[in-house]
Amino acid sequence: MTLAMALRAIDGLVLATDSRITGKGGTADTSEKFLQVNRDIGVLTYGLAQPGYEGISQLVSEVNQNRWAHFSTIADEAARIFQTSYENWLERQKEKRFHGVVGFILAGYDNLETNQFLIVHYEIIPSSEQPLGSLTMRPMPGDLLAAQWHVARYLLTKFFYPEMTVNELSELAVFVIAETMAIEETVGGPIQMAIITQTAGFQRVHQQDTIRMLQSGQKRFAHFNQICRNIASSNA
Amino acid sequence: MAKLVMALRCIDGIVLGGDMPFGGISESEDAIRPLSESVAILIHDDRLFGNRLVDEFLASSPKLDAPIGEIAEQAHDFFDSKCQELADQHQPIPFPMGTIIAGIDVNGTGDIELYGLHIGNHFEPRSFGGNVFGGEYNAVARLLDSKIHTFSVSVDSALQRAAFYFVETRSVPALKLEPSLSLATITYSRDFQSIDLEQAKQYISEASHWSERVFAACASIFSPISDSETKRRK
Numbered sequence: 106m107t108l109a110m111a112l113r114a115i116d117g118l119v120l121a122t123d124s125r126i127t128g129k130g131g132t133a134d135t136s137e138k139f140l141q142v143n144r145d146i147g148v149l150t151y152g153l154a155q156p157g158y159e160g161i162s163q164l165v166s167e168v169n170q171n172r173w174a175h176f177s178t179i180a181d182e183a184a185r186i187f188q189t190s191y192e193n194w195l196e197r198q199k200e201k202r203f204h205g206v207v208g209f210i211l212a213g214y215d216n217l218e219t220n221q222f223l224i225v226h227y228e229i230i231p232s233s234e235q236p237l238g239s240l241t242m243r244p245m246p247g248d249l250l251a252a253q254w255h256v257a258r259y260l261l262t263k264f265f266y267p268e269m270t271v272n273e274l275s276e277l278a279v280f281v282i283a284e285t286m287a288i289e290e291t292v293g294g295p296i297q298m299a300i301i302t303q304t305a306g307f308q309r310v311h312q313q314d315t316i317r318m319l320q321s322g323q324k325r326f327a328h329f330n331q332i333c334r335n336i337a338s339s340n341a
Numbered sequence: 342m343a344k345l346v347m348a349l350r351c352i353d354g355i356v357l358g359g360d361m362p363f364g365g366i367s368e369s370e371d372a373i374r375p376l377s378e379s380v381a382i383l384i385h386d387d388r389l390f391g392n393r394l395v396d397e398f399l400a401s402s403p404k405l406d407a408p409i410g411e412i413a414e415q416a417h418d419f420f421d422s423k424c425q426e427l428a429d430q431h432q433p434i435p436f437p438m439g440t441i442i443a444g445i446d447v448n449g450t451g452d453i454e455l456y457g458l459h460i461g462n463h464f465e466p467r468s469f470g471g472n473v474f475g476g477e478y479n480a481v482a483r484l485l486d487s488k489i490h491t492f493s494v495s496v497d498s499a500l501q502r503a504a505f506y507f508v509e510t511r512s513v514p515a516l517k518l519e520p521s522l523s524l525a526t527i528t529y530s531r532d533f534q535s536i537d538l539e540q541a542k543q544y545i546s547e548a549s550h551w552s553e554r555v556f557a558a559c560a561s562i563f564s565p566i567s568d569s570e571t572k573r574r575k
Binding site: 258259 | 487
């Protein structure tokens, strides 16, 4: 699994995920779960790593080839591309059994039709009876947290406030992913992050900047730990 | 469904907790079932299916005066073969689903022993040195426990912590727990004891006050609200 999120700030979106891949062969922190689609749109994936990456790569390739510009066109075509990529991947597998869930988040600024920040969630949930599964596509009016999202949602209820800017929300996203990594074995590795604003479009946050956020956030980790310890010890 | 169950190690015993429907349920449907005076089994996720398995396990006359590790092995053999039977008959098998066997090992080491048996792992017993959490929505409890757990905690204090984990998990609307909390203890002095519903409600009520204080204290970590506002919220 992983932790994938698309969060709404007052001035844009923050997209973030970890980079851990977990499988029969063990664990590696090298998975690329994140790509830029065009100036204003990004896409990320979670769940099964290989069909996920193939899906987002294919989307970027087709958007470039066909010069799709409208968010709605890209969102609709993405549904077909993700489903086809998954079917092609499954076709290559020796066992046509249930392999797991694969999901995608398409997010960005729609500067041609709605002039809004949009988030769309796609998920393919196969089962042992239906290995092909079927893709669901849902526009998300609020934030989207996917896969190992429980701790992230809990921490956001404590720390998020609506006036947050993308920079402030980036720091909160790093905090939330780091806290999740501390207790979930399947979430880990370098944090991949991007911010999308109306003026600057999609901007990848460099690795050194997420590390800096982790370092500067140490006081916050300590503060939160202390709050939890105090509440328990003062009532022991 | 029982989406959050827990077994917390204490200096004088174990605290067991699990979410349950409002107003309580019959003993045979509870997420916490005593197996003997000093050993209990917690059922998480599909509580009804799990209780059926436990009923059939108990009806098969397992050797419950054995060390807890052996009881866990017996449960593993029984649960796994039952699920295999269902699979052979093309009967539905719920997923996820699992159990935790917790107790004071009076017939073995004399210490507290905790084992997790999960259907995803064919109920292979896994021994835990710390606290154990089960159920689809156990992550928030694990997060909080990782911050406040100490082995020197007493059963009385751990009952309050269990209620706090429950209340904090329930504070996330998307994590749909049952509205009440079933609590029990196993202690060296009094063996297995269920906590009555009224007392459990008091723990939840106190945990709600903890929860409010944590929420207020967290306000200043990211928000730029003034210190005076933070103090007011506290």
